[in-house]
Amino acid sequence: xxxxxxxxxxxxxxxxxxxxxxxxxxxxxxxxxxPVGRLxxxxxxxxxxxxxxxxxxxxxxxxxxxxxGSGGSLIEEQIVFREAGxxxxxxxxxxxxxxxxxxxxxxxxxxxxxxxxxxxxxxFAIPLGxxxxxxPQGEFLLIDGDMASDWIIWSAEGMALVSDATWDxxxxxxxxxxxxxxxxxxVGGKVAALALGDDPLVSEAHLLNAALMLGASRAALDMALxxxxxxxxxxxxxxxxxxxQHRCADCLVRSEAAQALIDFASxxxxxxxxDAGFQARAARIVASKAGxxxxxxxxxxxxxxxxxxxxxxxxxxxxxxxxxxxxxxLRLQETALLERPAA
Amino acid sequence: xxxxxxxxxxxxxxxVRDWLADNVPAxxxxxxxxxxxxxxxxxxxxxxxxxxxxxAWPAEYGGRGLPLTxxxxxxxxxxxxxxxxxxxxxxxxxxxxxxxxxxxxEAQKQxxxxxxxxxxxxxxxxxxxxxxxxxxxxxxxxxxxxGDHLVVSGSKIWTSGAQHATYQxxxxxxxxxxxxxxxxxxxxxxxRLPGIEVRPIMTMEGRxxxxxxxxxxxxxxxxxxxxxxxxxxxxxxxxxGFERGTAALADxxxxxxxxxxxxxxxxxxxxxxxxxxxxKDDAIASTLAGLRADVAAxxxxxxxxxxxxARNDVPGSEGTIIALFNTELRRRIFxxxxxxxxxQALDRSDENARWVSLYLNSFSKTISAGTSExxxxxxxxxxxxxxxx
Numbered sequence: 001x002x003x004x005x006x007x008x009x010x011x012x013x014x015x016x017x018x019x020x021x022x023x024x025x026x027x028x029x030x031x032x033x034x035p036v037g038r039l040x041x042x043x044x045x046x047x048x049x050x051x052x053x054x055x056x057x058x059x060x061x062x063x064x065x066x067x068x069g070s071g072g073s074l075i076e077e078q079i080v081f082r083e084a085g086x087x088x089x090x091x092x093x094x095x096x097x098x099x100x101x102x103x104x105x106x107x108x109x110x111x112x113x114x115x116x117x118x119x120x121x122x123x124f125a126i127p128l129g130x131x132x133x134x135x136p137q138g139e140f141l142l143i144d145g146d147m148a149s150d151w152i153i154w155s156a157e158g159m160a161l162v163s164d165a166t167w168d169x170x171x172x173x174x175x176x177x178x179x180x181x182x183x184x185x186x187v188g189g190k191v192a193a194l195a196l197g198d199d200p201l202v203s204e205a206h207l208l209n210a211a212l213m214l215g216a217s218r219a220a221l222d223m224a225l226x227x228x229x230x231x232x233x234x235x236x237x238x239x240x241x242x243x244x245q246h247r248c249a250d251c252l253v254r255s256e257a258a259q260a261l262i263d264f265a266s267x268x269x270x271x272x273x274x275d276a277g278f279q280a281r282a283a284r285i286v287a288s289k290a291g292x293x294x295x296x297x298x299x300x301x302x303x304x305x306x307x308x309x310x311x312x313x314x315x316x317x318x319x320x321x322x323x324x325x326x327x328x329x330l331r332l333q334e335t336a337l338l339e340r341p342a343a
Numbered sequence: 344x345x346x347x348x349x350x351x352x353x354x355x356x357x358x359v360r361d362w363l364a365d366n367v368p369a370x371x372x373x374x375x376x377x378x379x380x381x382x383x384x385x386x387x388x389x390x391x392x393x394x395x396x397x398x399a400w401p402a403e404y405g406g407r408g409l410p411l412t413x414x415x416x417x418x419x420x421x422x423x424x425x426x427x428x429x430x431x432x433x434x435x436x437x438x439x440x441x442x443x444x445x446x447x448x449e450a451q452k453q454x455x456x457x458x459x460x461x462x463x464x465x466x467x468x469x470x471x472x473x474x475x476x477x478x479x480x481x482x483x484x485x486x487x488x489x490g491d492h493l494v495v496s497g498s499k500i501w502t503s504g505a506q507h508a509t510y511q512x513x514x515x516x517x518x519x520x521x522x523x524x525x526x527x528x529x530x531x532x533x534x535r536l537p538g539i540e541v542r543p544i545m546t547m548e549g550r551x552x553x554x555x556x557x558x559x560x561x562x563x564x565x566x567x568x569x570x571x572x573x574x575x576x577x578x579x580x581x582x583x584g585f586e587r588g589t590a591a592l593a594d595x596x597x598x599x600x601x602x603x604x605x606x607x608x609x610x611x612x613x614x615x616x617x618x619x620x621x622x623k624d625d626a627i628a629s630t631l632a633g634l635r636a637d638v639a640a641x642x643x644x645x646x647x648x649x650x651x652x653a654r655n656d657v658p659g660s661e662g663t664i665i666a667l668f669n670t671e672l673r674r675r676i677f678x679x680x681x682x683x684x685x686x687q688a689l690d691r692s693d694e695n696a697r698w699v700s701l702y703l704n705s706f707s708k709t710i711s712a713g714t715s716e717x718x719x720x721x722x723x724x725x726x727x728x729x730x731x732x
Contacts (some may be wrong), residue, residue, distance in 0.1 A: 242719075256661070257640040286640045
């Protein structure tokens with residue numbers, strides 16, 4: 001039987017020194033400017049930080065220079081998104097980056113440049129039922145869209161970039177209460193770009209979403225580790241108990257599996273290999289299990305404190321539910337992966 | 344990060360693929376008995392004759408000394424060709440040989456390494472004892488020095504393939520008064536020596552895959568000690584390092600193929616409701632998709648590990664992370680086969696009985712060569728820096 005795609009290589013799946021510097025710089029910036037503790041603060045809205053992120057080049061990492069891009073690759077981009085995931089940066093970052101890519105791909109250089117510069121932004125409109133991406137209709141949830149001028153509708157079939165949209169909307173309280181949510185009926189607007197099925201942009205979107213989830217899984221584990229090394233019961237740190245240790249070890253294994261596959265998939269997509277779509281969706285599945293698994297473990301390891309609104313642990317769990325609905329839930333991703341030929 | 348093949352690597356892949364297509368044994372590997380040993384010996388010999396034995400071994404010891412990327416190509420093509428496992432030669436090729444290369448003396452290397460590569464001598468691993476499993480260093484099989492011999496008395500257990508092996512990696516206690524890690528010696532045990540009794544043990548799968556071995560004043564020449572007397576723990580840790588490094592790579596790559604076979608099985612087997620193929624059952628489909636994603640992750644982890652090896656050549660703690668992921672994944676894969684087979688799984692004469700055997704055997708994966716619990720201890724204490732309890 002066949003089934004195994006050739007993988008090899010002049011193979012190196014480790015980041016270069018330059019890529020490591022990019023990750024370290026992103027981590028430093030986010031720890032200082034967008035610490036997770038901001039999420040409980042009503043005034044903190046990540047959308048207002050988009051121009052600052054644009055100044056760092058994060059919105060245009062792998063765009064053409066014609067739209068302000070720096071000529072980097074998806075590999076650098078996913079490395080930055082991993083750090084953004086750690087900080088639980090709003091999905092407007094992903095929506096705006098995808099919007100810029102889609103606009104540039106559709107040769108709308110003005111929109112592409114403006115999105116890449118953060119002078120306008122996109123947000124996700126999550127469909128609440130089946131949607132025809134070419135002619136959107138029906139009910140949506142708008143996530144952190146108060147400042148958005150463009151919308152990404154992303155279903156299991158693909159993505160649409162919608163401009164000049166009119167919504168009949170009302171604010172609702174969101175599961176992830178760090179993000180404004182609105183329930184909205186699509187009244188009208190222009191589908192400026194489409195990316196369907198196995199379009200590389202769709203694979204890139206899944207991959208970047210997976211990177212956000214991976215970052216969240218890492219941050220949740222780090223937060224848990226900090227706590228179990230300090231918290232004492234029975235006169236010793238709870239991190240010395242095997243029941244606690246094994247839960248932490250499982251968290252690390254989940255994150256390591258997700259990171260390896262995300263790195264591999266990013267190279268595969270970047271090189272336009274035949275298995276790119278497969279690897280991107282597989283990465284998305286493994287990353288969502290890491291994100292959900294580690295977020296829940298972090299709450300559990302914090303004990304009753306983990307159940308409070310005051311402790312940041314719940315933000316990881318809540319954000320994972322938002323990310324999991326982008327492009328179709330885990331269950332839909334599993335169906336999509338199984339329908340593919342083997343990679 | 345880079346995955347591009349060089350023209351040399353592409354040529355190498357074609358060479359490997361062609362050779363395997365012409366030479367992989369056609370029939371199935373016998374599951375037990377002398378036929379199994381003969382099969383494994385013949386396959387190893389065939390690889391040796393064509394220059395494919397010991398692809399990871401340095402040329403000075405008769406190996407191919409291939410760079411890591413070419414080893415990986417070999418393993419990928421090996422899996423694709425459905426070539427048989429190293430089987431009874433696994434310990435010889437992946438533990439004993441590398442240990443002798445690292446710590447053996449010239450005479451030991453000259454004698455044993457060619458025998459292993461030519462497929463003449465299978466080895467087994469005499470580490471675990473009835474009272475020393477996860478706590479291996481508490482082993483009590485005693486070896487006293489008598490002139491120029493060690494005299495060994497005691498017992499080893501869970502020794503896979505002991506009934507077929509010519510030699511054994513044997514850990515014995517030479518100094519009962521030293522701290523437990525310091526009084527151990529690693530010695531080459533000839534399984535044909537007088538005083539050795541091998542009693543096969545039936546596994547839950549229904550075959551005698553491993554044995555208990557008894558030693559009654561077995562005299563082993565001191566020249567067969569590898570490394571120094573009382574320094575065997577360090578020698579043994581080197582061996583375990585190999586196991587947790589690249590040796591499991593072929594298995595990991597092969598697992599991708601197993602999941603694809605499972606998906607095929609689910610397309611031609613009825614769902615539990617009997618009204619559609621199993622793959623159309625939502626729960627089974629979800630399980631299979633998750634497994635497909637996880638084996639993709641396992642392969643990617645292997646590639647990351649190889650990338651690290653290519654940079655610094657020292658297997659790190661990531662080996663334990665991969666081993667835990669790999670073994671737990673195997674349990675889930677074969678459990679899924681049982682779910683797909685439904686009532687057919689109860690009949691071991693059925694054409695699909697191979698899956699039942701693999702399922703039953705999978706219970707050993709999270710126990711042998713380090714239980715999942717010990718692996719989680721190692722990860723939490725050595726990688727995550729949690730306090731030792």
